[in-house]
Amino acid sequence: MNAVEFSDVTLAxxxxxxxxxxxxxxxxxxxxxxxGPNGSGKTTILxxxxxxxxxxxxxxxxxxxxxSRGDPTIGxxxxxxxxxxxxxxxxxxFVAAVHRGHRLGLPFLDAVGRREIARxxxxxxxxxxxxxxxxxxxxxxxxxxxxxxALVGRPRLLLLDEPLxxxxxxxxxxxxxxxxxxxxxxxxxxxFSAHEINPLLGAIDRVLYLGQRxxxxxxxxxxxxxxxxxxxxxxxxxxxxxHGRIFxxxxxxxxxxxxxxxxxxxxxxxxxx
Amino acid sequence: xxxxxxxxxxxxxxxxxxxxxxxxxxxxxGYFLVLRGxxxxxxxxxxxGFTGATGAVLIGASPFSGLVVLSVLAGVGMGFLGERIAxxxxxxxxxxxxxxxxxxLFLNFYxxxxxxxxxxxxxxxxxxxxxxxxxxLALGLASLAGLAMISRPLLFASLQPEVxxxxxxxxxxxxxxxxxxxxxxxxxCAEIVGVLLVFALMVGPAATAQRLTHHLGWxxxxxxxxxxxxxxxxxxxxxxxxxxxxxxITSLSAVAYLVAVVLSGRRSAAxxxxx
Numbered sequence: 001m002n003a004v005e006f007s008d009v010t011l012a013x014x015x016x017x018x019x020x021x022x023x024x025x026x027x028x029x030x031x032x033x034x035x036g037p038n039g040s041g042k043t044t045i046l047x048x049x050x051x052x053x054x055x056x057x058x059x060x061x062x063x064x065x066x067x068s069r070g071d072p073t074i075g076x077x078x079x080x081x082x083x084x085x086x087x088x089x090x091x092x093x094f095v096a097a098v099h100r101g102h103r104l105g106l107p108f109l110d111a112v113g114r115r116e117i118a119r120x121x122x123x124x125x126x127x128x129x130x131x132x133x134x135x136x137x138x139x140x141x142x143x144x145x146x147x148x149x150a151l152v153g154r155p156r157l158l159l160l161d162e163p164l165x166x167x168x169x170x171x172x173x174x175x176x177x178x179x180x181x182x183x184x185x186x187x188x189x190x191x192f193s194a195h196e197i198n199p200l201l202g203a204i205d206r207v208l209y210l211g212q213r214x215x216x217x218x219x220x221x222x223x224x225x226x227x228x229x230x231x232x233x234x235x236x237x238x239x240x241x242x243h244g245r246i247f248x249x250x251x252x253x254x255x256x257x258x259x260x261x262x263x264x265x266x267x268x269x270x271x272x273x
Numbered sequence: 274x275x276x277x278x279x280x281x282x283x284x285x286x287x288x289x290x291x292x293x294x295x296x297x298x299x300x301x302x303g304y305f306l307v308l309r310g311x312x313x314x315x316x317x318x319x320x321x322g323f324t325g326a327t328g329a330v331l332i333g334a335s336p337f338s339g340l341v342v343l344s345v346l347a348g349v350g351m352g353f354l355g356e357r358i359a360x361x362x363x364x365x366x367x368x369x370x371x372x373x374x375x376x377x378l379f380l381n382f383y384x385x386x387x388x389x390x391x392x393x394x395x396x397x398x399x400x401x402x403x404x405x406x407x408x409x410l411a412l413g414l415a416s417l418a419g420l421a422m423i424s425r426p427l428l429f430a431s432l433q434p435e436v437x438x439x440x441x442x443x444x445x446x447x448x449x450x451x452x453x454x455x456x457x458x459x460x461x462c463a464e465i466v467g468v469l470l471v472f473a474l475m476v477g478p479a480a481t482a483q484r485l486t487h488h489l490g491w492x493x494x495x496x497x498x499x500x501x502x503x504x505x506x507x508x509x510x511x512x513x514x515x516x517x518x519x520x521x522i523t524s525l526s527a528v529a530y531l532v533a534v535v536l537s538g539r540r541s542a543a544x545x546x547x548x
Contacts, residue, residue, distance in 0.1 A: 050439045070441025078435035086308045086432045093489040094432055101429030102442045104422050108490065133487040149436065 001064045003028045003157050003189035004049055006215070009058035011044055017213055018044045021058065024208065024217035026191065028063075028156075031183050032217070033200040034193035036210030037233065037255065042193040043079065045210070046159045049191070050076060063156060070102060075155035077146045079162045080139075091130035091137065091145040095121060098152045120151040123185075124178060140171035147178065151186075158183070158190045164199055172199040179203075196256040197224060198245050224248070279512045287406040288398045288518070292504040294413035295461040296474060300500030301420060302458040303479030304492055305451065309431045312476045313362060314351060314452060317369040318459040319471035321347040324376035326393050326468075331379050336393060337405065340468075341412070341460040347372065348456030352449030396467030396519040398508060409461055416457045423450055428489070465504065466519045473519075474500055477526030484533035499529060 004026040011019040018041035026032050034042050047053045048060055051067035060067050062074070086094075096109055096117045109117065121127045126144045129137060137145065143163045150158055160179060164172045176192075180203040183190045194200055197207065201220065208217045209224070211232030216223050223229075224246055229237040233255065240247040248255045279285045306312050322344040329339020347368060354364040380390055392400065401409070420427075430437040430447045438444055462471045478499035482492045507522035514521075 052439060069439070072440075074439070076436055076439045078433075078439075086310075088483050088487060089308070089432070089489055089492075090487045093487075096489075097429045097432045098436060098440070100425070101437060102426055102440050105425045106421055107425040107428040149433070 005061040010056040020213040022215040033204040033207045040210040073156045075150035075158045077150040077160045087135040120148045291401045291406045291409045296500040296504035297497040299475040300497030303475040304496040319468035321372040323468040324372040327379035344460045345456035348452035352452040473523040473526040481533040484537040
C-alpha cells in the first residue's frame, strides 16, 4: 500500500491553479523531501493530504483511503506563524492541547493522556524543554516541541511543513536528523517540505520537486538534474555538485538559496511583533 | 463608619453575590481572551453593550436586557466576521465605532436616561437588586457551563489553529461560540464595573495570572481567583470608604498586574543569567 497516492490530480487555491494532472506515489515508510520555489504548492499539497482542500480533478489516497479531515493517522507540523500571546504557556501545555483536542470538555488530561504526552516528548528528547514557556525557547527547540506535538496520537504519516525556516545550518541539521531518527524508529512515512535540498541530503529517501504546476518524484539523482529542474522552473537550470552539496543555478544565480532569502526577508517582520 | 457589619445590609449581599459569579466568569473568559490575543474584543463588546442598553431604554425595555442581547449578538457577529488575526482588529474597530455612534444617538433621543447612563459607563454594583443578582447568577452559571464544555477544543484552536483545523476543529464555530460567551461575560462585568471598565475585571486578572504562571492548570485557577478577590475586596473597601466600588476594583486590578510584571520580570531575568 502507498502512504500517499496522487492520480492525475489538479489542485487550485483561491482561483489559482497550483498543480495540474499530477500523479505520484509515496511508499509507506519513506522519508520524502518536498521541494520547490515559493508558491509552487508545497503547503497546498500537504493541505490536500490533510483533507482540507479537495482536488478539482483526479483522486488522492492517503494510506489507502480518500483524505478525510481530522484523520488521526496523520501528524501535522504547520509552518511557523507569527507570535501569539499563547506562547507564554509552557511547551507541555502546547503539546498537550493536541491530545483529543477536538473533543468537547475540559482541557485537562487523565493519566493515560499525560503518559501519551510524556512519551511524545521523550521521543524527541524534549521532556526538560517542555517545562519552559514556548516564548523562551529557541527556534530549534520550538521545532522539537512541535515535532512532539505532531507525534501525539501515534500517527503513521507525518507532514512537516517547512520546519527549517529561520534556523541556522547547525539547527537545521539537528531537526532533519531528529525527524529521520523518529521516522526510522517508528517505521512511519514522512513528507518534509523545505526550500533547499542541501540540509536534507543523506536523510531523505526520495524527493518530490514541485514547480510550474508539475511534480516530479524520484531519488535525488533522478530529480535534481538540469533537464528535470529546467522543466519545473520553466527556465534553463544547471545543477552543480560541489563538495557534497548541490546548487540549483540559473544564469549564475543560486535559485533555492535566493528563494529562501527572499522568503526570510518577507517573513521576518511579523514574527517579531 | 457604617453602623452594622456589612453583610447585614441586603444591598451588600446582592453586591457580593453578583460580583462573585461575574468575577469568576470574567476571569476565566479573560484568560482565554488573553491566550487568543483578543482582549480588544472584550473591551469593544462592552461599548457595544452600552448601545444595547441605551437602545433598550428607548424602546421601553430594561437596560440590562439590551446590554445582554446586543453584547452577545455583537460577539457572535465578530466571530463570524474576522477569522484571521490581521482582520480581527479592523473588524472589531469598525463595529466598535458604529456601536458607540448609535449609543450616542439613543442618548440624544432620551436625555432623561443620562444619570443611569453614568452608572452604565462606570458601574454601580451596590445598586444591584435581588432580581438582578439572580439573573446574573443564572447567566453566569450558564456561561460557565458553556465555556467548560467548549474549553478543550477552544484551547486547541487558540494555541495551534492550523493543527486544530487539520484535526477537524472548526475554527469559526469555536470563535463564534466563544465570543458569544464573551458577550455574556461582558454584560455581566458591565453591571459590576461599567462598560468602560470591563477590562479591569475581565482582562486584568487574566493577564496577571498569565504573568505569574506558565502552566495552564494554575492559570485557569488563578485568573478567576484573582478576579474574585479583587471584586470582593473592592466592594469591601467601597463599603468602608464610601468611594466608588469601580474605583477600588480597577485600582486593585492595576496594582495586581503591576506586582506580577515586577515579579515575572525578576524571575525571567534570573534564569537568563545562569543559562
